[in-house]
Amino acid sequence: MGFQCGIVGLPNVGKSTLFNALTETAAAASANYPFCTIEPNVGQVPVPDPRLYEIAKLAKSAKIIETQLAFVDIAGLVRGASKGEGLGNQFLGNIREVDAIIHVLRCFEGDVTHVEGRVDPIADAETVETELMLSDLDSLERRLVAISKKAKGGDKEAKVQEAVFTPVLDLLRDGKPARLYTPKDEEEARVFRQAQLLTSKPVLYVCNVDEGSAATGNAYSQKVAEKAAAEGAFSVVISAAIEAEIAQMDPADRPAFLSDLGLEETGLARVIRAGYGLLSLITFFTVGPKEARAWTVHKGAKAPEAAGVIHTDFERGFIRAETISYDDYVKFGGEQGAKEAGRMRLEGKDYVVQDGDIMLFRFNT
Known part of the structure; x- marks a missing residue:
């Protein structure tokens, strides 16, 4: 169905490493310097669902087909992107096309270069969010001028747009994302969706921690969890390095490896499920002797x-x-x-x- 989650964040926080592990390929080049990802890489990932295997076993299905979710690895953003810094315009254009945002935050110390010269996931999150809000703010301010003129002339569609964009603009000017806006009816909801505002998209924070913190998280990821809870958002703790290692293993060896690390499942499984939930998707099944298959629809x-x-x-x-x-x-x-x-x-x-x-x-x- 083409549902896409965009993986975003500052350069060198582990976006491409996470994407590589998600897709179990080396399709996105990861390197220790900014902008190693120039074009967005797209990978289709099966959504893990034990129920599918259970019904396939009961129906003696010859084939099992999981439902899929697309992940897009988008070039790293830097401060000033809304004004065209770094790959800003390209970043903003790519993110506008996705349905939800997987925001990777660096929650580990180490030698990997940080574009801001420090490790502070909350500040990193705010840098990205600010650039997205500035872009939305600039876009809406320019659009609202023309819309208001049409609304005064009696244009019905313009009147609905004005009723939606005015309170959204107030939110953005107050430093708050557009997703906090609540449409009054389906007509307003339609206009809001069509606006494709960057900060209207649901967000999942992925805390990329060191290997020793993969099972329990650390002080950095705890701060992110508190931020997510305050926003009504979600956060997931993973170690991209561990996930990359697991991706290269024989599937039969993975359970023992995870158990040794104190993990019940891969972080990727949690990220995929969280991304699925983020988009308000549900799964239904068709099953028979030929195949058992999972399908995706909106809740x-x-x-x-x-x-x-x-x-x-x-x-x-x-x-x-x-x-x-x-x-x-x-x-x-x-x-x-x-x-x-x-x-x-x-x-x-x-x-x-x-x-x-x-x-x-x-x-x-």
């Missing part, structure tokens, strides 16, 4: 929309969805058991898909 999607994710014909000709919850599918040993227990439901066009639903769509072509 709140109705059954025909979910059908359309599989094929547009399914949405156009939607009749009903034969639906079993994941828990019932497992509890009763698969589709037949769930049917016999009366746990298969026939859902119509107004049904809101639930996370973990196992669905079979009936449609007319």
